[in-house]
Amino acid sequence: MSTETPTVPHVEHEIRELDTVTIRFAGDSGDGMQLTGTQFTNTSAVIGNDISTLPDYPAEIRAPAGSLPGVSGFQINFSNRDIRTPGDAPDVLVVMNPAALKVNLCDLVDGGMIIVNTDAFTANNLRKAAYEENPLENDSLAGYRVFHVPITSMTARALEEHGLGKKQVDQSKNFFALGLMYWLYDRPLDQTVDWIHEKFHSKPAIAEGNEAALRAGYNYGDTAELFHIHYRVRKAELPPGKYRKITGNEATAIGFVAAAELAGRPLFYGSYPITPASEILQELARHKNFGVKTFQAEDEIAAVCAAIGASFTGHIGLTGTSGPGVALKTEAIGLAVATELPLIIVNVQRGGPSTGLPTKTEQADLFQAVFGRNGECPVAVVAPATPGECFTMAIEAVRIAVDYDAGHLSVGRLPGQRRRAVAAARDARTAEDQRALRDRCRELPPVQPQSRDARTSVGDSGHTRPRAPHRRHREAGHHRERLVRPGESRAHGQVARRQDRPHCERSAADRGLR
Numbered sequence: 339m340s341t342e343t344p345t346v347p348h349v350e351h352e353i354r355e356l357d358t359v360t361i362r363f364a365g366d367s368g369d370g371m372q373l374t375g376t377q378f379t380n381t382s383a384v385i386g387n388d389i390s391t392l393p394d395y396p397a398e399i400r401a402p403a404g405s406l407p408g409v410s411g412f413q414i415n416f417s418n419r420d421i422r423t424p425g426d427a428p429d430v431l432v433v434m435n436p437a438a439l440k441v442n443l444c445d446l447v448d449g450g451m452i453i454v455n456t457d458a459f460t461a462n463n464l465r466k467a468a469y470e471e472n473p474l475e476n477d478s479l480a481g482y483r484v485f486h487v488p489i490t491s492m493t494a495r496a497l498e499e500h501g502l503g504k505k506q507v508d509q510s511k512n513f514f515a516l517g518l519m520y521w522l523y524d525r526p527l528d529q530t531v532d533w534i535h536e537k538f539h540s541k542p543a544i545a546e547g548n549e550a551a552l553r554a555g556y557n558y559g560d561t562a563e564l565f566h567i568h569y570r571v572r573k574a575e576l577p578p579g580k581y582r583k584i585t586g587n588e589a590t591a592i593g594f595v596a597a598a599e600l601a602g603r604p605l606f607y608g609s610y611p612i613t614p615a616s617e618i619l620q621e622l623a624r625h626k627n628f629g630v631k632t633f634q635a636e637d638e639i640a641a642v643c644a645a646i647g648a649s650f651t652g653h654i655g656l657t658g659t660s661g662p663g664v665a666l667k668t669e670a671i672g673l674a675v676a677t678e679l680p681l682i683i684v685n686v687q688r689g690g691p692s693t694g695l696p697t698k699t700e701q702a703d704l705f706q707a708v709f710g711r712n713g714e715c716p717v718a719v720v721a722p723a724t725p726g727e728c729f730t731m732a733i734e735a736v737r738i739a740v741d742y743d744a745g746h747l748s749v750g751r752l753p754g755q756r757r758r759a760v761a762a763a764r765d766a767r768t769a770e771d772q773r774a775l776r777d778r779c780r781e782l783p784p785v786q787p788q789s790r791d792a793r794t795s796v797g798d799s800g801h802t803r804p805r806a807p808h809r810r811h812r813e814a815g816h817h818r819e820r821l822v823r824p825g826e827s828r829a830h831g832q833v834a835r836r837q838d839r840p841h842c843e844r845s846a847a848d849r850g851l852r
Contacts, residue, residue, distance in 0.1 A: 358417035360425030365434030370512035375412025386573030387416040392424035395697035404466040436467035457490035496554035510551040517555025591621035593732025606648035615686040638666040658684035680739035
């Protein structure tokens with residue numbers, strides 16, 4: 339079946355240059371907004387814009403179609419200069435149904451552009467979105483530039499000859515919207531067309547239908563006398579070098595692989611799948627060629643304890659989770675500190691309280707990272723702000739943990755983990771802030787936050803190495819000296835240690851160590 343685009347009349351439009359634009363695609367969770375935003379992001383990165391994105395998934399488990407809780411969104415900020423955030427407020431809002439309009443309208447800038455799928459503004463959908471009357475027919479949108487586009491019906495018309503079912507045609511309307519936005523912001527279609535045929539190579543009818551919908555949206559923008567201006571954001575002026583599009587979770591995983599290579603130790607990652615940290619487990623599982631071992635545990639506690647065990651055998655012990663998982667791992671983190679084992683925990687933060695909003699990333703848990711443990715349990719916390727920093731901070735977290743022999747926490751926060759951005763490719767072997775871990779560790783003074791009692795611990799406090807029989811021993815969290823707490827006098831600490839001494843002596847005698 340031919341996919342040639344029919345000849346259409348060309349209309350001259352004014353082209354306006356812009357420095358930066360923030361677009362938000364919003365619709366029902368089944369409307370493909372994440373795919374649409376991702377493809378727009380990929381194309382913008384290929385043509386040289388600097389980008390930063392923020393995907394927004396529904397927190398509910400498959401909320402009813404057309405309802406407010408089921409709205410899915412994807413925001414992208416693209417620019418001709420270096421940018422650091424996905425934008426505070428969108429300049430353009432593309433909405434596929436009334437619920438998407440109601441949820442996102444409050445964020446749109448004054449005078450911003452709204453592109454509306456008018457076919458979805460039915461009485462039933464308006465009722466689900468709690469609209470008493472159609473906002474397209476009153477003055478509620480008077481402060482914005484509103485463009486009425488029948489996206490659903492135009493997509494169906496474009497795919498009449500492709501033999502697709504009604505469901506498949508309806509699922510293609512996001513490509514029509516994407517093609518329209520490609521025309522509006524002077525983006526090429528080639529990259530997305532190639533992706534469509536690669537993705538659906540085993541289903542040529544669907545591939546041809548999606549391409550036809552994409553081109554139909556592009557041609558609609560070019561021929562309809564609806565848009566008199568389209569916009570251009572030129573290539574960003576960035577320092578020469580290699581760049582890649584990457585998310586914070588991907589950069590974190592690659593950073594830990596680089597850290598393991600620099601430290602000369604195998605990497606073990608024990609994790610229980612949890613949104614939004616699951617991508618780290620998925621990414622690390624792809625790097626078995628670097629000796630990375632990944633373990634999907636039955637729960638959060640098993641995951642962190644497995645990582646502690648791996649650290650005990652000489653691996654770099656690593657676990658990842660989000661706020662609820664950190665709460666479950668708290669006692670095990672204290673064990674890592676007490677036994678002076680270098681454990682690294684990645685906390686990809688999400689909103690709370692309690693189990694929180696499973697898909698909503700938020701800079702919310704820094705207090706939990708810094709203070710959320712029992713007793714004298716100091717940890718180091720690093721908080722990356724960008725995907726590029728996720729890579730360097732992963733290496734820094736391993737460096738700190740290996741040097742200080744204690745449990746440490748690496749926290750990924752909202753702007754860093756799930757969003758996409760263009761980051762400069764870094765060489766972990768030559769960058770100043772990524773020198774060999776062992777060389778840097780020698781420059782730091784020794785620290786023992788929980789000193790071991792030589793009478794009740796077997797072996798020294800250094801790390802064991804894999805396959806080292808002479809260092810096989812059992813380690814437990816209560817075999818340590820009690821430290822002076824903040825605010826206590828040194829004499830009080832000495833009294834406390836004398837009071838603890840009989841217990842230590844009995845414990846050592848019971849185990850035949852004296």
